[in-house]
Amino acid sequence: MKQLQVSAIKDGTVIDHIDSKSTFKVASILNIHEEGKLVLVGMNLSSRRLGKKGIIKIEDKVLTQEEVNKIALIAPNATLNIIKDFEAVEKRPVSLPEELIGVVKCFNPNCISNHERIPTRLKVVKKTPVRLRCHYCERVMEGEDIELL
Amino acid sequence: MVNLKNKDIISIRDFTIEEILYILNMAADMEGHSYPELLKGKVLATLFFEPSTRTRMSFESAMKLLGGEVISFAEPGATSLVKGESLKDAIKIIEGYSDIIVLRHFLEGAPRLAADTISIPVINAGDGTNQHPTQTFLDLYTILRAKGSLEGLSVGFLGDLKYGRTVHSLAYALAHFPCQMFFVSHPSLRMPVDQLEELKERGVKYSEHDSFEEISHRLDVLYCTRIQQERFADPVEYEKVKGTYRLSKGLIEGLKVKPDFKILHPLPRVDEMDESLDETPYAVYFQQAKSGIPVRKALLAAVLGAKEL
Ligand SMILES: [Zn+2]
Numbered sequence: 001m002k003q004l005q006v007s008a009i010k011d012g013t014v015i016d017h018i019d020s021k022s023t024f025k026v027a028s029i030l031n032i033h034e035e036g037k038l039v040l041v042g043m044n045l046s047s048r049r050l051g052k053k054g055i056i057k058i059e060d061k062v063l064t065q066e067e068v069n070k071i072a073l074i075a076p077n078a079t080l081n082i083i084k085d086f087e088a089v090e091k092r093p094v095s096l097p098e099e100l101i102g103v104v105k106c107f108n109p110n111c112i113s114n115h116e117r118i119p120t121r122l123k124v125v126k127k128t129p130v131r132l133r134c135h136y137c138e139r140v141m142e143g144e145d146i147e148l149l
Numbered sequence: 150m151v152n153l154k155n156k157d158i159i160s161i162r163d164f165t166i167e168e169i170l171y172i173l174n175m176a177a178d179m180e181g182h183s184y185p186e187l188l189k190g191k192v193l194a195t196l197f198f199e200p201s202t203r204t205r206m207s208f209e210s211a212m213k214l215l216g217g218e219v220i221s222f223a224e225p226g227a228t229s230l231v232k233g234e235s236l237k238d239a240i241k242i243i244e245g246y247s248d249i250i251v252l253r254h255f256l257e258g259a260p261r262l263a264a265d266t267i268s269i270p271v272i273n274a275g276d277g278t279n280q281h282p283t284q285t286f287l288d289l290y291t292i293l294r295a296k297g298s299l300e301g302l303s304v305g306f307l308g309d310l311k312y313g314r315t316v317h318s319l320a321y322a323l324a325h326f327p328c329q330m331f332f333v334s335h336p337s338l339r340m341p342v343d344q345l346e347e348l349k350e351r352g353v354k355y356s357e358h359d360s361f362e363e364i365s366h367r368l369d370v371l372y373c374t375r376i377q378q379e380r381f382a383d384p385v386e387y388e389k390v391k392g393t394y395r396l397s398k399g400l401i402e403g404l405k406v407k408p409d410f411k412i413l414h415p416l417p418r419v420d421e422m423d424e425s426l427d428e429t430p431y432a433v434y435f436q437q438a439k440s441g442i443p444v445r446k447a448l449l450a451a452v453l454g455a456k457e458l
Binding site: 108110111112113115116117118131134135136137138139140 | 160162235236237254255256257258259261262276277278279280343
């Protein structure tokens, strides 16, 4: 049996195959430090697919769609495992929806979405590397331009 | 079957090739006939949060020639919007006064938000550096009139390709047909990378050039644009750049251009086109300006559902 590198949790969510460098970024968007739940974080674990990977285990946590969308932006290779009584009952890769609503800020200061109280809307034009087009100003952003709300 | 009733005219990206051709055919019909009662009883509200007298007059004239009424606010400063009312609120109120809204705004995406908010059709008359779709339709109409077809043309773009929204939109539209494109500019004013990538993904053949002379003989059409001084931090740099691309009758006649070569320009011009060009058979930019009326008539009639082809 494969030796566990990070201890198991009873019920909750495991975010696996995070690009190692992005592990803390993923942890920070999930607000786990505020919720007082048991969290196990591993970094620089060896992975056949990624070389080095990160893993985050959160007890009693069900991710919202918005959180999943954010993880997909930061760590596009991540997989989610839903754990019930120490067993993985569901396993799926994260994936970006066709449109991100209220997740990413439009980088164009002259965009209406930065002036009116409306949720931002960004169409996913390309998944790898991620390229987004603003529904309003139609500007395209990728890489460093993509800033989470 | 193309049906544009209630369609918003926000971005050239929203139009299929069939819809584009439908609008151009409708514009040709509008140019050939007058329909003085077609939009009788309909009210157009023009909302210009950024002034553009020509564009506004063109819309108002088109509406009145079709028998419709026009309302507008006197000046942006007079509305409560500037005092902090949201665009969403303002547009909902104006929806109650009119059948169709033409909106120009200094913020990019404002017309899209307006269209998402209300149910009557919204026409974008320019949003910042983003889109000005009715200009694109009249550019396409002018090329169609001058060349007889849009298919497979070799089209040059000259001037400010970086910030020129009319260039980006026209290139996007011509990619449907598909046309080969030549982008001629100073290195600091090249087409944005994402625009070029998109053209490549759509299978368009294009190339970038510093000099107009080296490709002039290959072109069917040249789309020339103004270089705006405010784009340059250094006025010396501006002086250098603007002198590089100055078209004149003498220059064109000295080059081996095709006999039916045509030059378009969205106007106003500054220095990039000498007045000596105006009298040559190459110049179609005044016809282009005149096309604004039939094209806007066609768009108003189509989205108000008053006419079908
Ligand atoms: Zn935007």
